[in-house]
Amino acid sequence: MEVQNPQHLPFELTKEFLNEIQALIEQDSKEELIAKIEDLFPADITSILYELNGQESKYLVQLLEVKVAAEIISDLDSDDRIKFLKNFTSQEIAVYINEIDSDDAVDILNEQPVRIREEVIALLKDRVQARYIIDLMHYDEDCAGGLMQKELIKINVKQTVTECVEEIRRQAEEVEKVYSVYVVDDDGQLLGTVSLKKIILAKRGSKIQDVFDSDEIVSVPTYMSGEEVADIMQKYDLEAIPVVNIQGRLLGRITIDDVVDFITESAQEDIQVMAGISEDVEEDDSVWLLVRSRLPWLIGGMVGSFLAAKLIEQFDSAISLMPTISAFIPLIGSTGGNVGIQSSSLIVQSLADKSGLDTTFGKRLKKVIVVALINALIAGCFSFACSFLVDNGDTMLSLTVAISLFAVVMLASLMGTLTPLALNQLKINPAVASGPFITTTNDILGYGVYFLIVYLLL
Amino acid sequence: MEVQNPQHLPFELTKEFLNEIQALIEQDSKEELIAKIEDLFPADITSILYELNGQESKYLVQLLEVKVAAEIISDLDSDDRIKFLKNFTSQEIAVYINEIDSDDAVDILNEQPVRIREEVIALLKDRVQARYIIDLMHYDEDCAGGLMQKELIKINVKQTVTECVEEIRRQAEEVEKVYSVYVVDDDGQLLGTVSLKKIILAKRGSKIQDVFDSDEIVSVPTYMSGEEVADIMQKYDLEAIPVVNIQGRLLGRITIDDVVDFITESAQEDIQVMAGISEDVEEDDSVWLLVRSRLPWLIGGMVGSFLAAKLIEQFDSAISLMPTISAFIPLIGSTGGNVGIQSSSLIVQSLADKSGLDTTFGKRLKKVIVVALINALIAGCFSFACSFLVDNGDTMLSLTVAISLFAVVMLASLMGTLTPLALNQLKINPAVASGPFITTTNDILGYGVYFLIVYLLL
Known part of the structure; x- marks a missing residue:
């Protein structure tokens, strides 16, 4: 390696390198394969495994020293590891588990069916490791007990x-x-x-x-x-x-x-929740998993929209007299949604940040209301000017839209603030309130307010 | 500390403790104050500073050993540190900078006006530190050169x-x-x-x-x-x-x-971008900053909605004949928005994950289209059933809505996939495409499709 890479720069997997590896596996050229990968870090070999099929992966891993192979197995993503270990017997798995840090060993075993889990533990040569593993299995995986390893001096x-x-x-x-x-x-x-x-x-x-x-x-x-x-x-x-x-x-x-892994995963989880994706999926998961992870919130949002449709339908006669009313439906809906998500994200972020004293509820609400008031006033004035242009100078309609928008911004700010606080109290991840849930709720509320004001003013 | 906290559990700041500290500062009881805080970790004293005003903070920090004070200053959030250091002279700042790791020292100096920066560097007693700092100032703060420290063995x-x-x-x-x-x-x-x-x-x-x-x-x-x-x-x-x-x-x-700090900040930045907040703000920032950070996307979204309104207005006569058409506007808009954000989030996440080979554009697109097709079919069928209920059995209208929805889901999936890929090519943070930008664009496209199909079928 010294000669090839004098600056010790990180390894980058290329298509050519991968093709060579696959060809060598097919030719069963063990020595050449070992020569090719022995200078790589375990984490680099892991990145190669992601591109190989189950049989190829097993072939490659079995060429390596047990200690290196064990590190690679503990490096793999959970989904990939489950698939990968399907090709191994409990006896083979136990050999690797012997060499893996106790915390990672528990994570790996917890992914396996109970029967295999018990078999592997029974087959472990290192009885200290077996005791460590049994100890650690008592803890929930997301608490300190579940994250800790027994290995220390x-x-x-x-x-x-x-x-x-x-x-x-x-x-x-x-x-x-x-x-x-x-x-x-x-x-x-x-x-x-x-x-x-x-x-x-x-x-x-x-x-x-x-x-x-x-x-x-x-x-x-x-x-x-x-x-x-x-x-x-x-x-x-x-x-x-x-x-x-x-x-x-x-x-x-x-x-x-x-x-660090935990922090990265939590951040990714929050982003998925905000995006309305209900399972932990990645772009390279199966089509079925991708569809399934997206449908719940898609259908949920649609149900909300049909409720909104039922509501709007009540005003058919008004709309038929003055069809321009309906042109402002998107304005009400999307402004409400945007304001709601802005508000909830700020609260979610400040709930996650534990430094300093907790802001009291009253103080928080006061500030939210002041910010909402200013935004609502600006949005209302801006909308009055714009809608005046859209509806060809109908002052009454422009006024109706502006007042509705003012009310919607206020309402959405409050909803966006109170929902995550309530979810947090109920020990539910407050990020849920930054996703389609808050948008849909704000949509329906917004249309309600809009048509109420239309009804009162026009 | 031993006696007070035999388990070495982390310090938690309480309202009572803070009140005592503030009272002691007011009474100018130096010795009692020192006794109260000397067993705390610097990071704990930092959390106290967040709750004190500028004068109180300066008083407290000046009681501490220079080394501890320096660590606290390098611990502070950038915004708070700028405010905090306003109370100090260049001479005083230089004393602390002497003791701070070179990478953090550069970050702190870069927050200061050029004049103070130059003065502090000139006043540094430790000339090695001064050379380190001048060396590091050449690098952009978000690259390896900007993150590194010169201190090593x-x-x-x-x-x-x-x-x-x-x-x-x-x-x-x-x-x-x-x-x-x-x-x-x-x-x-x-x-x-x-x-x-x-x-x-x-x-x-x-x-x-x-x-x-x-x-x-x-x-x-x-x-x-x-x-x-x-x-x-x-x-x-x-x-x-x-x-x-x-x-x-x-x-x-x-x-x-x-x-770790870098990872946390990047994740927070992505979440803010997704929420349509245009500056790095926190709940406890000033009202003015909070308003300012939220207005650009709020106004941007409104401009988009007024364009949509202009578009819908063209169909006034159709709507006044058949007002129920307008009841489905929210369905089209919010489904398009939800699908777009789901798609773009998945792509953004997979762009951020550098492990393995890059998926080729063709392969990616093929999969996106398959997933979109399935979701679009399910959404279309579901919508047909629901709208049949809402519009009291008008088959033609239900069909129109279902076909539009199918088209909108397909279109939004493609937009949600292509926009972040394009932004990434242009070296713009692709997370921008997961926020109000993609929702607004999809809204307008969606209404266009819907009214086109209404025009063709009804």
Whole structure:
């Protein structure tokens, strides 16, 4: 690799490289294949697997060292991994699970049917790993307990730096990334940490008691939500955080790579919810999955629109006398929708941001109303000017549209603010209120207001 | 702190605590204040500053050690920091900038007016820091060069582990988080790394040459975009990545905490773009800023709706003969909008996901058309059934609505797919296409199609 890539730049998969790999697999040229991929990082081989079929993938992975293969398997996307592991027996899976960090091992097993899960655990050679896995399976996957791994290095506060170095040596294989050593008392209670930098700089004979930091540590309880853990690690710039039980005993640690994945997935989930996509899908999923993920909100929106149609139909006679009324239906609907989504997104964002004190409900509402008033006034005036142009100078109609728009902006702002707050209280993801749900609701409300004002004024 | 918080749980700011702090500031009780906050982490004091006014904040920060105060200042949100630093002289700012990591120091200085920026750099006591800052100011803030810090520990490949430990000791103050030591040759070319774990386990006398990893390293060039850096660090699970110039010389490193912030900000930006909010605002920004950030898309959407109104007005005579036509306007508009946003979000998401080969344009389009066809057929049939109920059994009108809806779903899917792809080609954030822009465009197109079909069939 040194000669090929002196700047150590990241590997990029090309069509040519992929074709070569596929040809070598077909020719069963094991040695050439190994020569071609042995200098790649596991994550690069993972990106190749995404482009191969099940049989090709299995062939390639079985050429690799077990440790590398295990890392690749734990790297795969959940959907792809389920398909991939279908080609393996429980015995084969157990060999890989032995080598995978306990948190990832649990995630992988949880994707499998119960029978395979039990078989694999029973077949694990490493009984410590089996115990870790069984321990971790108790926790919900989105809380600190579900995100933590059991692999970490801990040392009793009464020991010495020399013993600590020995412990690191003993576990060097097991614990890939160390960052710091956790210091506990005889009861396993977390007292503090020693960073690797400190261990390097400390005299070998010194006591842990004299070198460790007791106040430079933050831990989280097992039941804390993944979002809160992510916020805390981000706030304190941590690369790992210890997880403790209610008595303060050290149970495991969460590393930043898992939290980064968690943050990315949560953001993607929120965007999908806003877009009215009801399942976690990607562009390259099957057509059936793509259709299924989009239909619920599509049909939901249509039901809302038919309710609106039923409402508008009540005003058939008015419309037939003055058909221009109907030309402003889109204005009312889309302005209401836009305002609603703007309002709800701001609230959702501020609910997600945990820094500082919570804004009180009253203060929040007051501000929303002031902003809504200004926007509504501007929108109303702008609309009066524009509709005057559209309806050829009918002052009364322009006034009706402007007043309706004012009311719709006010109403949509309030709805867009109150709905996510209510959902949050009910422990439902408030981002739901930034999607088709709020648009549809605001549409119907808006048409109601518009035709009410038409009825009153015209 | 030990006694108060034996589990080392994260600090939570309460209203009571804040009131005490404010009271102590007012009473000018320096010692009591220090006692109250000295056990807190800098990030916790930052969260207190968000609730204080400028004078109170300055008073509090000036009580702290310079190093702690510097960390708090680099922790603050950009907007709040600008306000906060208005209370300080260039001389005072320089004292803090001396202690801040070079990447953060540059971010802070870039927020200041040019005059203050130049003054602060001239006033810096630490001339190495001044050189670092001037170096880093050349880079765009969203590329690898702009995200990197100059603080890192490097060692010549010809040196020994003992010398490496001495280098770590010498720089222990300067480089807070080490992770690993970078190995370079006489020209400063990056050859590899040694992890701290390896240094601990290696014999002190060994040569770096014999212990370092030359193939376990990925570096990025200065011009790489922040998104790509984030993807690479996430793909390879890195806590720091070295940045090299075109000749492979080591220039700096990017640490995971900055990348996490970058990921979070990018996700938030995308959500705001989707919600039609045109500036980076938060709920607690000023009313004026909130109004200003929302008006452009609000007015933009209204202009679109007035164009739609002009279009619908052309069909006044048809509507006055058959007013029920207008009852289906919301159905056409909102279904088109929903479908467009669903399509564009999927494409935006898959454009952001760099793993694997790019899907070819033809393949992508084929799949989009298949999914759209199925959705359009289902939507059309569903609508036929529903509109039959709404318009009291008028087969011809129901058919017109169903055909229009079919056409609108197809059209909106295509628009929702092609717009982000085109924006991406033009190097504009494709998320723009998931917001009001795509809804408004689809609205107008949809009404056009609907009234065309009304005109043809009825």
